[in-house]
Amino acid sequence: MWTWFHRLASPPTFYRWGGTLQVIFGVAAAVLIVVGTYGGLVLAPADYQQGDAFRIIYVHVPSAWLSLLVYTTMAVAGGVALIWRMKLAELFVVAAAPIGAAFTALALVTGMLWGEPMWGTYWVWDARLTSELVLLFLYLGVIALNGAFEDPRRGARAAAVLALIGVVNVPIIHYSVEWWNSLHQGATVTKFDSPSISMDMLWPLLVNALGFTFYYCAMQCMRMRALVLSRERDARWIREAVA
Amino acid sequence: MGIWGAVWTREWQLLFRQRQDLLQPLTYFTMVVMIVPLGVDPADAVLTLVAPAIVWIAVVLAVVLSLDRLFRDDARDGTLAVLLTAPTPLWWVLLAKLGAHWLGLGSLLAIAAPIAGAAYGLSLAAAGVLFVTVIAGTLGLMALGLVAGALTVGLRNGGVLVAIILLPLYVPLLVFGAGAVAAVQSGFPGAGPVYFTAALSMLYATLAPPLAAVALRLSYD
Numbered sequence: 001m002w003t004w005f006h007r008l009a010s011p012p013t014f015y016r017w018g019g020t021l022q023v024i025f026g027v028a029a030a031v032l033i034v035v036g037t038y039g040g041l042v043l044a045p046a047d048y049q050q051g052d053a054f055r056i057i058y059v060h061v062p063s064a065w066l067s068l069l070v071y072t073t074m075a076v077a078g079g080v081a082l083i084w085r086m087k088l089a090e091l092f093v094v095a096a097a098p099i100g101a102a103f104t105a106l107a108l109v110t111g112m113l114w115g116e117p118m119w120g121t122y123w124v125w126d127a128r129l130t131s132e133l134v135l136l137f138l139y140l141g142v143i144a145l146n147g148a149f150e151d152p153r154r155g156a157r158a159a160a161v162l163a164l165i166g167v168v169n170v171p172i173i174h175y176s177v178e179w180w181n182s183l184h185q186g187a188t189v190t191k192f193d194s195p196s197i198s199m200d201m202l203w204p205l206l207v208n209a210l211g212f213t214f215y216y217c218a219m220q221c222m223r224m225r226a227l228v229l230s231r232e233r234d235a236r237w238i239r240e241a242v243a
Numbered sequence: 244m245g246i247w248g249a250v251w252t253r254e255w256q257l258l259f260r261q262r263q264d265l266l267q268p269l270t271y272f273t274m275v276v277m278i279v280p281l282g283v284d285p286a287d288a289v290l291t292l293v294a295p296a297i298v299w300i301a302v303v304l305a306v307v308l309s310l311d312r313l314f315r316d317d318a319r320d321g322t323l324a325v326l327l328t329a330p331t332p333l334w335w336v337l338l339a340k341l342g343a344h345w346l347g348l349g350s351l352l353a354i355a356a357p358i359a360g361a362a363y364g365l366s367l368a369a370a371g372v373l374f375v376t377v378i379a380g381t382l383g384l385m386a387l388g389l390v391a392g393a394l395t396v397g398l399r400n401g402g403v404l405v406a407i408i409l410l411p412l413y414v415p416l417l418v419f420g421a422g423a424v425a426a427v428q429s430g431f432p433g434a435g436p437v438y439f440t441a442a443l444s445m446l447y448a449t450l451a452p453p454l455a456a457v458a459l460r461l462s463y464d
Contacts (some may be wrong), residue, residue, distance in 0.1 A: 082457060137411040144407055148398050156396045157461045161454060165390060168450070169412050172443065176415035179436075180422055225384060 009227045012237045018221045018228075025218035032211030039204030047201075050060070056114045058204055063214040064107040067135060069102035071215060074166035076141075078160030088109035088224070090156035091231070093163055096144055101139035108132055127181040128221060131174045138166045152231060189224040246331050254343035256386055260421045261312070265348050268309035272352060275301040276359040294363035295424035296417075302377055307406050309348050310388040313340055314353065318398050324394070327463055335455035341382075341389050341452065349381035360424070365394060369428040376420040376440050383444030384414050386451035393458035415443055 007013055040058035047054040057119030074096040081089035111129065112122040142159045184206065232238050257447040258265070280290060280296050317323040326336050357370035365373065391408045395401035424438035 075336050087403060114354075134411045137407075141408040141411060144404060145394060148395070148400065148404055154461060158458065160459050161390070161461070165387070165412065165454065169415070175412075176418040176439075180418040190276045 009086055011087060011232055012235075012241070014088055015225055015228050015241060018225050022074050022218050022221035022225070024212045029211050029214035029218055032207050032214060036204045036206075036208030036211050038205060041059060043200075044201045044204055046101050050118060051112065054112050060107060060110040060114060060207060062209040063103045063110065064132065065209055066212050066216055067100060067104040067132065069213065070096055070103060071135065071163075071167060071170060072139070074100060075163045078163040081157060081160045082164070087153075090153065090160060091227045092220070093142075093160045094152075094156050095157065095220055095227055097139055097142045097146065097163075099219050099223070101136060101143065103212075103216075104132060104136040104139060108136065113118050125181070127174075127178040130181070131177045134173050134177070135170065138170070140164070159222050247335060248330070250331060250336050250339045251343070251422045253295050258343050264309065265351060268305040269355060271308055272301045272305040272355060273359070275304060275463060276362075280445060282362075291364040291428070294360055294365050295369070295421040295428065297363070298359050298373060299377075299380075299421040299424075301353050301359070301419055302381065303350060303410075303417060306348070306381060307409055309344070310385075310392045310405055311402065313344060313389060317380045323459070324463065325397045327459065328392070333459065334452040337393070337452040337455045337459075339390060341386055341448065344387050345382050346381050349378060349385065350358060352381055353378035365428055366406060369424050372427045372433050372437065373424045375423040375437055376423050379441040379444050380416045380420040381444075383447040384413060385442070386444070386447035387412050390455045390458055393455035393462070394457065394463050402462045403422045417461070419443065 002198060041055055041221065043054070044055070046052050055198055074093050079090035081093060082168045108129070112130075115124070117123050142162050145162050146155040146159040149158060229238065229242075285292060316325065317326070327333065329336075330386060337368065353374050356363075357374045360373045360391045361367075387409060388405070391405045392401075393405050394408070398404065419436040419439040423433040427433040427437065
């Protein structure tokens with residue numbers, strides 16, 4: 001029953017359909033991000049409080065969402081890699097970590113740039129900011145552990161174990177940091193908080209979030225194919241595929 | 244007793260015969276705690292304010308430093324390879340390692356921590372909570388450390404890597420452990436975070452031995 005799945009997941013087959021998928025995802029990402037960014041920067045009305053400064057939300061929020069989504073997919077792939085010893089899932093973990101770290105860094109940097117004009121400071125020890133920063137270090141740990149091994153397969157599996165521990169910890173870290181923050185500061189930092197964002201501000205955000213997700217899928221395919229090429233460089237099918 | 248008990252006996256004997264492995268982290272803890280007041284005005288009330296954080300961070304650093312002993316010698320002399328093929332389940336062996344390490348170093352740090360806290364001017368009640376959170380929290384710290392140690396066994400630059408892996412994972416225990424002490428010191432009830440510290444430790448101690456067993460088998464594939 002699962003043979004078709006294993007056949008799809010074998011490196012030579014993946015190399016082929018991954019290439020097609022990468023193009024589809026890439027085109028979808030480009031279209032959605034262009035539409036979403038145009039909607040966000042041009043069509044959406046300026047915020048009555050923040051003026052045009054709020055528009056960074058169209059990069060900031062999708063990156064923050066993706067930083068968590070990438071970690072989750074990485075941990076799921078890590079579980080698959082450890083349980084079924086699937087080569088492709090190991091590559092998934094290794095390929096996803098730097099992408100997730102980049103999204104996390106982007107969310108932090110755009111958040112800081114937004115915070116400076118709005119709160120008057122680049123950084124506050126707010127619960128959300130701090131847990132995002134911890135997430136960045138979780139990603140860096142996975143990348144560092146993977147890189148420490150000479151044998152790439154062992155490195156990938158070690159990274160998979162760490163991703164699994166990390167995903168158990170992500171919600172715990174989030175809530176512990178929230179508790180820490182509420183204990184130490186009576187009044188939380190007054191920040192832009194919109195429970196009901198208006199529709200013409202919201203749709204570009206959702207479009208961009210979807211576009212970022214497709215961008216992640218495209219990057220993931222691209223990085224995994226590159227990893228397949230380097231790991232299997234001595235295999236005969238590679239010479240045939242590349243020639 | 245059989246092989247199940249023999250594993251525990253062996254860990255205990257190692258603990259008592261290699262005392263420097265426990266005394267050195269303890270000395271390190273004391274020195275970290277001692278060195279901080281030298282950087283600030285010792286009469287300042289700020290010292291009492293940050294005491295829970297400093298003592299807890301010193302505990303975390305001492306634990307990270309001590310993890311080396313869990314697998315170093317066993318990997319070097321081949322014991323680990325034997326244990327991997329032994330009929331005893333690997334998670335049981337690892338639980339024995341964790342238990343012995345915790346009862347040895349965890350209790351030493353738990354005794355030293357309230358003394359250090361008192362020297363920083365913590366109230367008696369807060370120092371008592373410090374004892375409880377450190378004895379409860381070190382179990383969780385060491386359980387996560389067991390997995391990190393198993394992942395990096397045999398790597399040349401394992402020490403720094405273990406610290407990089409562990410410190411972000413230690414955030415919740417640090418928050419609740421130090422938070423309970425700070426709450427009691429400023430007159431609030433500290434039971435909630437103490438329970439959280441203990442519950443997290445139990446969670447990590449339950450998950451860690453099987454995960455560390457997976458990690459070890461990966462290293463010896």
